[in-house]
Amino acid sequence: MSPRRERAATPLISPSLAHQVNRSRVLQSLYDIGPLSRSDLARLTSTTRAAIGTIVQPMIDSGILVEGDPRSSGATGGKPARPLWFSPSGPPIAAVHLMPGQVDAALVSTAGDVLSTSTGTFLPDTRDADTVIDCVVDCLNRVLPAEGAPPLGVGVAVGGMVNTDTGTIIKANLAPVLSGLPLGPLVSERVGLPVYLDHHPRAQALGDRWFGQARGVHSFASLYLADVLGVGLVIDDTVQRGQAGAGGEIGHTVVQLDGRNCPCGQRGCWETIATDEWLRDEAATLGLPAAQTMTTGSLARLAARQHPGADELLDRFAHNISLGIVNLQQILAPGLFILHGHAIAGGDTFRRKIEDHVQSRVLQHAAGPPRIVLAEANDHATVLGAAGLVISHNLKLIA
Ligand SMILES: [Zn+2]
Structure with missing residues (x-):
């Protein structure tokens, strides 16, 4: 028998899944290029403006996207285009960077703006895993919004080897208390949100991809x-x-x-x-x-x-x-x-x-x-990358 883990079967494309994939492609275009009108999106995704309307209108109604001020449609005349972008009052994302002895947390908008931050410390040589979980949860509670749209989830970037399937830290040489800690499920239980955990440089790459130079x-x-x-x-x-x-x-x-x-x-x-x-x-x-x-x-x-x-x-x-x-x-x-x-x-x-x-x-x-x-010198790439883990999970395009 091969030691390889069995993969889940890939589902066929149902109408609801097709809608989800199309929605993801529209959002991906916005992340890749910036604010775009319905006509821009129709051209980029080889579809009609009406088809784009059926995809974006529910996201406008639910407060994920917002239409900007009309801009000139140029010499061709016609209806002025209104660029679509992520709503500042839409659901935010919580992000955590866990280092040996330190926790940085942030609340990030879906557009990649850092809305608030907090920092906590723990003794890197502590043997009490609860103090680390408490530190992460305290930092999150300081940035999580008391009202408004609930966050989409929590992304955690860890400076150590991780099991991304189970949300467990496998090994962190500079803080042995973290080794073997199922941080993802433990934090998820405490804050009542889905938690996605990954190795620091991989989260950093997602920060570049969603919000930075990539x-x-x-x-x-x-x-x-x-x-x-x-x-x-x-x-x-x-x-x-x-x-x-x-x-x-x-x-x-x-x-x-x-x-x-x-x-x-x-x-x-x-x-x-x-x-x-x-x-x-x-x-x-x-x-x-x-x-x-x-x-x-x-x-x-x-x-x-x-x-x-x-x-x-x-x-x-x-x-x-x-x-x-x-x-x-x-x-x-x-x-x-x-x-x-x-x-x-x-x-x-x-x-x-x-x-x-x-x-x-x-x-x-x-x-x-x-x-x-x-x-960039003002380098928020790690917390932005942790937020990117949540976006990737929600869009399932860049995973
Ligand atoms: Zn080595």
Whole structure:
């Protein structure tokens, strides 16, 4: 017998399911492009304006969408178009980023506006799982609205290995109390809302896809580079999770035989040469100032002032980061790589160095060279990604 889990049968398309899929495609167009009129939507989805009307009117009536002010229909005359967009008074989404010792929660609108935030802390070495659940629930209760439309659900991004099928955290090295904790079902029971849980970089990728620089992009990679390294991959509009969320450990693919020891037990993992720890060790060896608190941002500033050795170290770090990106590009060709975390402060100089190393190593293809971009400096991508988990579940297009 194969050890593979059986998949649920795929249902045939009933009229109600067809309506649900069509509704999702309309919403997807709005997320991908922005506010659109009924005529725009009809053109984009190859249907009639009347057919679009039957899809969007129930969403306007139930307060999910709202029609904006009329805009000119141009020289052709005719009825002025009214763009449709997500209603600010529509049902919001609760989002949680769970880190070792800290919880960030937010209430997010369906349009991706962060409406309110709260933060809580717990002792990372606590052995009492209830204190963690209490902390998450307290943070959520501070952002959940007392009145108005009930939230669509809660998305939780976790810095650790997760089982996305059961909502359980499998392993979190920096906070052992989280290991084995069925956080999703426990929080769901306390707040009375559906809870969707995923690994932090995969949620971050959804933040990029729904609300960030990957809007309308079907394949890309979202990297988190700081004290740890994580990558969320979206290929053909599907977040790559592997079985029950076991995938996504690219930081522990070996890029250096007999390299540095990694906390995972192997040697020479990509993570051992592409995080802050490597940078600080090398900065200390070179005698650079403030080596023990060095980040990409402070190193880039030293390099800009032409401090001896700084630009060379920045380039070596960019080279180290490029190795894993090249491997991803050669295997799956996401084409676009979005950098989050401390990499953002490295600025365009650092971005360009990584891009140059990547482009010089990948094989040329008609699809064009892979691009590296920086996430916005005001980076809400993780809580937005946690909110994106709820949107994905509701739309079931980008899952
Ligand atoms: Zn490792």
